[in-house]
Amino acid sequence: MTSAETRFQGLSEFVSEAMARYGVPGVAVGVLYDGQAHTAGFGVTSVENPLPVDGDTLFQIGSTTKTFTGTAVMRLVEMGRLALDEPIRTYLPGLRLSSEDVTKTVSLRHLLTHTSGWVGDYFEDFGPGDDAIARYAARMADLPQLTPPGAVWSYNNAGFWLAGRVIEVVTGQTWEAALKDLVIDPLGLTRSFFFADEVITYRFAVGHHVHPNRAVVARRWSYPRRRPSGAIISTARDQLRYARFQMGDGAAEDGTRLLTPESIRLMQTPYVARDLVGGSTGVTWMIDDLDGTRLVMHGGATNGQMSAFLMAPARGFAITVLTNADRGAALHREVTRWALRHYLGLIEPEPQLMALPPEQMASYAGRYATPDCALNIALPDIELSLGDGGLTARFYPRGGYPTRDSPQPAPPPTRVAFCATDRVFALDPPHEGTEGEFLRDAQGEVRWLRWGGRVRVRADTRSP
Numbered sequence: 157m158t159s160a161e162t163r164f165q166g167l168s169e170f171v172s173e174a175m176a177r178y179g180v181p182g183v184a185v186g187v188l189y190d191g192q193a194h195t196a197g198f199g200v201t202s203v204e205n206p207l208p209v210d211g212d213t214l215f216q217i218g219s220t221t222k223t224f225t226g227t228a229v230m231r232l233v234e235m236g237r238l239a240l241d242e243p244i245r246t247y248l249p250g251l252r253l254s255s256e257d258v259t260k261t262v263s264l265r266h267l268l269t270h271t272s273g274w275v276g277d278y279f280e281d282f283g284p285g286d287d288a289i290a291r292y293a294a295r296m297a298d299l300p301q302l303t304p305p306g307a308v309w310s311y312n313n314a315g316f317w318l319a320g321r322v323i324e325v326v327t328g329q330t331w332e333a334a335l336k337d338l339v340i341d342p343l344g345l346t347r348s349f350f351f352a353d354e355v356i357t358y359r360f361a362v363g364h365h366v367h368p369n370r371a372v373v374a375r376r377w378s379y380p381r382r383r384p385s386g387a388i389i390s391t392a393r394d395q396l397r398y399a400r401f402q403m404g405d406g407a408a409e410d411g412t413r414l415l416t417p418e419s420i421r422l423m424q425t426p427y428v429a430r431d432l433v434g435g436s437t438g439v440t441w442m443i444d445d446l447d448g449t450r451l452v453m454h455g456g457a458t459n460g461q462m463s464a465f466l467m468a469p470a471r472g473f474a475i476t477v478l479t480n481a482d483r484g485a486a487l488h489r490e491v492t493r494w495a496l497r498h499y500l501g502l503i504e505p506e507p508q509l510m511a512l513p514p515e516q517m518a519s520y521a522g523r524y525a526t527p528d529c530a531l532n533i534a535l536p537d538i539e540l541s542l543g544d545g546g547l548t549a550r551f552y553p554r555g556g557y558p559t560r561d562s563p564q565p566a567p568p569p570t571r572v573a574f575c576a577t578d579r580v581f582a583l584d585p586p587h588e589g590t591e592g593e594f595l596r597d598a599q600g601e602v603r604w605l606r607w608g609g610r611v612r613v614r615a616d617t618r619s620p
Contacts, residue, residue, distance in 0.1 A: 163187075163499055164194040170494050171198055171477075171487075179366040180481040182209040185491070186392035188399055188474040189499055195392045201480065202362045203371050211392045212347060214360035215478035217463045218456020220395075221388040222316050223402075223423075225331075226268050226440030228323055228338040230419045237326050240265040240439070247322045252297040258305055264322065266305045267315035268439045269427050270609075273303040275526050276312030277535040277610065279555070281380035286330050289384070293321045300527040302604070302611055308595065309430045309437060311609035313385040320384025331384050342408050343401055348390040352378040355389050361480035363460020371481055374460030386456055392476055395465060399474035402452070403467055424452045424469065430609070432579050432593050446502045457485065459562075464488035471500055482586070489589060507575035517574075518542050520594055524605035524612035532556060534564070538607055540572065547572040549582065549592075549607075578602075 164187055171183055175198060182199035195211025232238040238247070241263050245251050253259040253274065266272040278299055282288040296314060303310070320331040327334040332350045340348050349355050363374035379387065390398075401408060402424075406415035426436035426443050436443045444451045453466040462484030464477040475495050477488035496502040525537040532555040539550045550569045556562035570584040578594040595604040595611070604611045 158190075158192070160187075160190045160192045160194065163189065164196070166498060167491070167495060168196050168198070171196075171491055174487045174490050175199055178481070178483040178487045179371055180479050180484055180487050181206075181364055181371050182213070182361050182480045183484075183487070184209050184211060184213050184215060184361075184392040184476075184478040186211060186396040186474075186476045187495065187499070188396050188403075188472070190472065193393075193396045195396065197392075201359060202373060203364065204362075204373050207359055209361065209480075210359075212359070213478075214347065214349070214355050214358055214389050214391055215463060215480065216361075216363070216386075216456070216458040216461040217388050217390050217395070217465070217478065218386045218458045218461065219313075220454045220456045220463055220465045221384070221386045223440045223454050223465075224335055224339050224388060224398075225316055225319055225323070225384045226423060227402075227415070228335055229264060229268065229319060230415055230423060230439065231338045232323065232326060234415060234419060238264060238322070240268070244318065244322065247325055248293070248318075251293070251318075253301070254297060254299060255301045258301055262305045264319060265427075265439070267312075267319045269437050270309050270312045270315065270430070271306050271428055272312055272315045272318075273305050273307065273310070274299040274301045274312070274314065275529070275533055275535070276310065276314045277533060278314045278531050279380075279534050280532050283380075288380070289317060289321045289324060289331055292317050295531065298529055298531050300529050302527075302613060306428075308604070308606075308611060309428050309609075310606060310611035316385035317383070323384070332387075339414075342412055342414055343397060344409060345390065345394045345397060347394045348388055350387050350389070360389070361461065361478070363458065364481040365460055366481050366483040374482070376459065379458065386458065392478055395476040395478075396474065399465070399467055399476070403469040403472065403474060424450070431591065431606075432576070446496070446504060449500065449502055451496075455485075455488070457482075462488060464492055466492050466496075468496075468500060468502075473499055486586070486588070507581050510574040510576060512574050514542065517547055520547065520602060523615045524607070525615045526554065526612060535610055535612070536564075536566070538605060538612060540605075545571065547580070549587075 184197045186195040197209030200206035282291040323334050364371040405417045406420050407413045423439040430437045441452045455464045462479045467474040521540045521542045523539045534555045536551040536553045551567045553564040556564045570582040570587040572580045580592045582590040592607040594602045597603040
């Protein structure tokens with residue numbers, strides 16, 4: 157047995173143990189290491205209609221789709237049809253946003269680096285027609301602007317819808333057709349799809365919500381059409397093919413050049429800080445450096461399905477973890493950490509608790525919210541209150557996900573601990589490990605809370 161095979165066997169055993177701990181019904185894993193690709197499946201596709209999961213089982217990869225959208229944009233940049241720093245209005249003359257100044261200046265680079273500054277978690281079903289993205293873009297005029305473009309990193313789904321609309325206009329195709337022509341087909345991703353009617357002829361996973369004693373199927377399965385931020389359904393095997401390309405020199409496996417090495421490097425080069433401790437974002441990719449090794453990653457969350465995708469290009473290593481439960485995020489966090497340690501000898505440091513006096517903690521207490529608007533903003537307000545044990549975060553949903561009519565019960569509160577000045581993390585499930593950061597204005601006052609990557613504005617404490 158080779159070293160790669162031995163490590164993958166150990167990883168497989170770890171995955172099985174983690175599934176039992178978190179109650180996740182099904183997992184698919186793929187690893188690329190030392191030139192060898194290994195995939196495996198664990199558990200079942202559905203607790204109601206169970207089929208065994210394998211490396212070719214289809215899962216929703218969620219927001220890893222954003223990197224496909226960014227790769228398509230870079231192909232169009234190299235063709236001379238787009239420019240990263242050209243205002244979006246160059247391509248969409250009728251674009252209207254809540255701020256005319258922002259409308260005139262916001263660029264593709266802002267969209268692809270999560271720095272456009274408006275509220276990003278806007279979800280609405282605009283039907284199955286080819287005009288769905290165009291209709292979405294037209295409603296973006298009602299999204300509140302939180303920060304100036306380029307000033308603050310805040311995870312932004314809406315920006316990728318707008319990037320998808322730019323792709324449609326410059327190619328004259330739907331976003332899906334353009335993605336197939338520019339990325340999916342040239343890379344030979346034969347098991348990567350957009351629509352339920354494509355998926356239904358293959359083995360696919362359904363999402364689950366994990367309760368204390370059981371997992372229940374999450375409905376609905378498919379999302380509204382036209383989601384450039386998270387629509388792709390794929391397999392562990394196809395994700396490893398995608399990783400080979402992203403860790404390469406821009407050529408597909410058959411030698412066809414899709415991107416220059418310079419464009420690949422640009423996408424994986426830090427552009428903006430995404431946290432207070434060294435994490436950054438390039439063109440769509442999240443980037444960390446761990447003991448001198450650059451990690452390039454993304455991941456995704458849909459209705460009861462969670463995915464992870466991580467590469468260490470300089471080490472020729474990649475891993476994808478696809479899960480069919482809302483507890484999958486905790487599982488794939490453990491699995492990727494195990495893999496980094498046992499494949500590459502990289503150990504992620506654990507956050508260290510920091511004691512703050514009650515009067516200092518009280519200065520962070522308050523309500524952090526999205527400004528009121530008429531749209532379906534699926535981003536709960538957060539209220540931090542100080543008690544005997546420290547700060548507690550409570551969540552107040554304001555919209556449904558993935559649509560306005562989707563049930564959105566309030567998640568349970570969580571205790572919050574400081575690991576540095578202005579930096580906290582959650583202690584209790586299902587939030588455990590979620591990071592929060594307090595951002596200050598020019599006067600040094602706490603103005604924003606960036607929780608789970610999303611910025612909220614500090615407001616007067618009020619009743620929900």
